[in-house]
Amino acid sequence: MATSERYDIVIVGGGMVGSMLAALMAHSQIRIAVIEATAPKPFEPDSHPDLRVSAFSPASQHMFRKVGAWPLIESMRICPYAHMRVWEEPENLVVRKLLSGHGNETHFRADEVGQTALGYIVENRVVQLALQQVLEQSSNIDLLMPEELSSLERKGEDVHLFLKSGNELIANLVVGADGAMSQVRKAINIGVRSFDYPQCALMALLQIDGPQQDVTWQRFTPTGPQSFLPLPDVDGKSYGAAVWYHNPDDIQQLQKLPLDEFQDRLVVTFPERLPTVQKVVAKGSFPLTRRHAHHYVKPGFALAGDAAHTIHPLAGQGVNIGMQDVAVLADQLLKAQDAKESLGSLKVLNVYEKKRIQENRKMICTMEFFYRAFSNDIAPAALIRTLGLGIADRTGPIKRQVIRYAMGL
Ligand SMILES: Cc1cc2nc3c(=O)[nH]c(=O)nc-3n(C[C@H](O)[C@H](O)[C@H](O)COP(=O)(O)OP(=O)(O)OC[C@H]3O[C@@H](n4cnc5c(N)ncnc54)[C@H](O)[C@@H]3O)c2cc1C
Numbered sequence: 259m260a261t262s263e264r265y266d267i268v269i270v271g272g273g274m275v276g277s278m279l280a281a282l283m284a285h286s287q288i289r290i291a292v293i294e295a296t297a298p299k300p301f302e303p304d305s306h307p308d309l310r311v312s313a314f315s316p317a318s319q320h321m322f323r324k325v326g327a328w329p330l331i332e333s334m335r336i337c338p339y340a341h342m343r344v345w346e347e348p349e350n351l352v353v354r355k356l357l358s359g360h361g362n363e364t365h366f367r368a369d370e371v372g373q374t375a376l377g378y379i380v381e382n383r384v385v386q387l388a389l390q391q392v393l394e395q396s397s398n399i400d401l402l403m404p405e406e407l408s409s410l411e412r413k414g415e416d417v418h419l420f421l422k423s424g425n426e427l428i429a430n431l432v433v434g435a436d437g438a439m440s441q442v443r444k445a446i447n448i449g450v451r452s453f454d455y456p457q458c459a460l461m462a463l464l465q466i467d468g469p470q471q472d473v474t475w476q477r478f479t480p481t482g483p484q485s486f487l488p489l490p491d492v493d494g495k496s497y498g499a500a501v502w503y504h505n506p507d508d509i510q511q512l513q514k515l516p517l518d519e520f521q522d523r524l525v526v527t528f529p530e531r532l533p534t535v536q537k538v539v540a541k542g543s544f545p546l547t548r549r550h551a552h553h554y555v556k557p558g559f560a561l562a563g564d565a566a567h568t569i570h571p572l573a574g575q576g577v578n579i580g581m582q583d584v585a586v587l588a589d590q591l592l593k594a595q596d597a598k599e600s601l602g603s604l605k606v607l608n609v610y611e612k613k614r615i616q617e618n619r620k621m622i623c624t625m626e627f628f629y630r631a632f633s634n635d636i637a638p639a640a641l642i643r644t645l646g647l648g649i650a651d652r653t654g655p656i657k658r659q660v661i662r663y664a665m666g667l
Pocket residue numbers: 270271272273274275276293294295296311312313314382405406407408435436437438441459461544562563564565571573574575576577578579580
């Protein structure tokens with residue numbers, strides 16, 4: 259029989275961002291429902307790492323600690339990295355000649371800013387499982403999964419959510435944390451400014467020789483970056499992920515190749531510092547679109563994470579800025595609850611939008627600058643940026659500022 263239940267907040271989407279938002283309000287007086295369409299598969303310690311991984315900044319790690327999810331993540335698996343190397347080998351022969359003898363690489367080190375790690379590579383599923391475990395232990399939160407939003411309607415001060423199961427939820431505030439194609443965002447008519455990059459990303463899970471690595475690197479090429487992410491060892495085997503950015507047609511061709519043929523292409527194309535690849539375990543490709551919602555809030559509604567913005571993943575910041583969104587939103591909602599204010603009121607939600615929309619705009623512009631500055635082979639531009647990478651490596655205070663910004667410190 260269909261039911262109707264009332265909550266203070268319903269979060270649509272129990273991915274990494276939506277689950278973190280609920281976890282930040284666990285054990286509070288706020289009654290919360292999280293609805294998630296797809297239950298993640300349980301963790302199997304002996305299985306190889308997933309293809310979908312993210313680099314989490316120390317700022318995000320701090321949030322995982324705060325909600326009690328970090329020990330759960332560590333008990334499954336993580337891979338800290340202490341070094342990041344970024345360089346360019348210009349294709350332009352004139353530039354190459356001019357630059358011979360000059361350093362063209364920036365080496366970021368965690369110890370330059372007094373830290374042990376620049377970040378942590380974690381499988382998205384591991385994060386989701388850990389956060390959902392936190393939610394299950396909190397009496398003020400119901401995790402409804404698998405459950406899917408069908409439609410919604412605002413009536414007076416309330417929002418009514420109609421679910422695929424036939425059940426209904428009523429809430430003062432609905433948060434859309436339902437990803438890039440957000441149904442909530444569409445239902446409440448918030449538009450987005452978007453741009454499809456003429457690039458896709460192909461991620462390949464590699465079984466590699468040698469022990470677990472602690473260095474991530476990225477080489478810029480005119481057709482797009484090529485990166486390596488270290489992954490945790492499993493059962494005595496070492497893993498890493500290669501990320502290959504290229505135009506959509508070429509990525510489609512690469513995606514169609516059998517794994518052994520793809521491995522040959524990868525090894526000849528990627529830099530020599532790619533660890534020896536024993537085998538390519540899996541691969542998958544992703545289209546890349548920049549999106550930014552015109553607004554993050556409306557009376558009774560807020561958007562967070564990919565529902566509000568998506569950015570080029572070249573610096574691995576997408577989910578980290580989503581985490582910063584929900585840190586601000588949860589703080590605002592907890593304060594509003596203490597002050598007995600309506601959680602869905604614009605007075606409460608506008609503070610969140612104002613704080614986050616500016617910050618996210620800055621990050622989107624920074625990523626855009628890197629994307630545009632590095633995705634061409636115009637000789638003067640190639641010369642300036644390659645010299646820039648070398649100079650950045652020798653300019654202590656600026657370099658430390660960049661590291662601290664990327665770490666979210
Ligand atoms: C190739 C690639 C590499 C990346 N690497 C990094 C990185 O290294 N570091 C980083 O910070 N970011 C990275 N990102 C970005 C990162 O993956 C996203 O920012 C992040 O997954 C967004 O999380 P989210 O919870 O907002 O959305 P999602 O992960 O999309 O989660 C949304 C959830 O909502 C659920 N949902 C959707 N609709 C409904 C509905 N109607 N009813 C119920 N549930 C629903 C979905 O099932 C899903 O679980 C990368 C992205 C790509 C494409």
